Amino acid sequence: MECDKCGREAVMHAAYSGLHLCERHFCGSVDKRVRRRIREDGLLSPEATPDDPETWVIGLSGGKDSVVLTHILAETFGRDPRVELVALSIHEGIEGYRDASLDASEELTAELDIDHEIVTYAEEFDLRMDDVAASDPEGMAPCAYCGVFRRDVLERYAEALDADKLLTGHNLDDEAQTALMNFFSGDLKQMAKHFDASLGPFPDRAESDRFVPRAKPLRDVPEKEVALYAHLNDLPAHITECPHASEAYRGEIQRLLLDVEESHPGTRHSILAGYEELAELAAIRYRDDDGEEFGECDRCGAPTARDLCRKCYLVEAVHEA
Ligand code: SF4
16 A cells, blocks of 8 residues: 555555555654644643743653653654653562563663653552552452552652653543543543543643643554554564553453444544543533542641542551551
């Protein structure tokens, strides 16, 4: 097949757009989608200047999504004095898995010449995910613990690094799956939180001084295209799956979405577009009557509606097991 733009050999066909693209035009189209998303989300504040730049912290796991995001951000803003990029990686304590992906992350940040911070669950919480998965004091999937610990580390370190934005590498498939899971649970409040936390343009989101605002500039790019982009650019992405990966429900939704996408190309894009509008309406609806009173965690001071925040509760449960 030939590239629809220049006639060279095509490396991919996107059924949702009908386009065949060569390597150059495919990579250019991914760059363009990410930059357009950054523009449309108003990610770079008009108040950022070379004397008072914004700090963007990138959650870098070493997997293809965060590696591609870091690469495109460094290409786009590496020489822009209004933005300082810092990569933040987390070592969860998973034997034979995280060491390799951290090597990939270090190689990438050294190549791109951006600052790189590494945080470990061992130092932060005195635990390792391998031990948590083995003891499982709350009878939950490992990812349920890991997600709480990761969110805590990302938020605290983004704050400590004086971040203006926290960027993560969620792709179109991730976000369409989350949208469907929230639809299926019928939980409008969850949709509202999702919008305010990480979707849509910045001026339209609720202002919160509790958390550094998040952004997902890769959310217009399908997962397979992210993988192809990493491969074509020879990026040091780590592709092994975590041995504790266990989100069974998300796996079901993923298979469902891929089936529907195959017979109805463009479904993921339309789900996400409709979801963002609905989530924004839900955010407006619930902003005034949230009713949730936030105090401080007795142990770490994090905002919580209970005596102990979820992270401190789980850390205690793991240590007592
Ligand atoms: Fe943690 Fe689950 Fe991700 Fe493994 S797959 S790193 S346990 S969240």
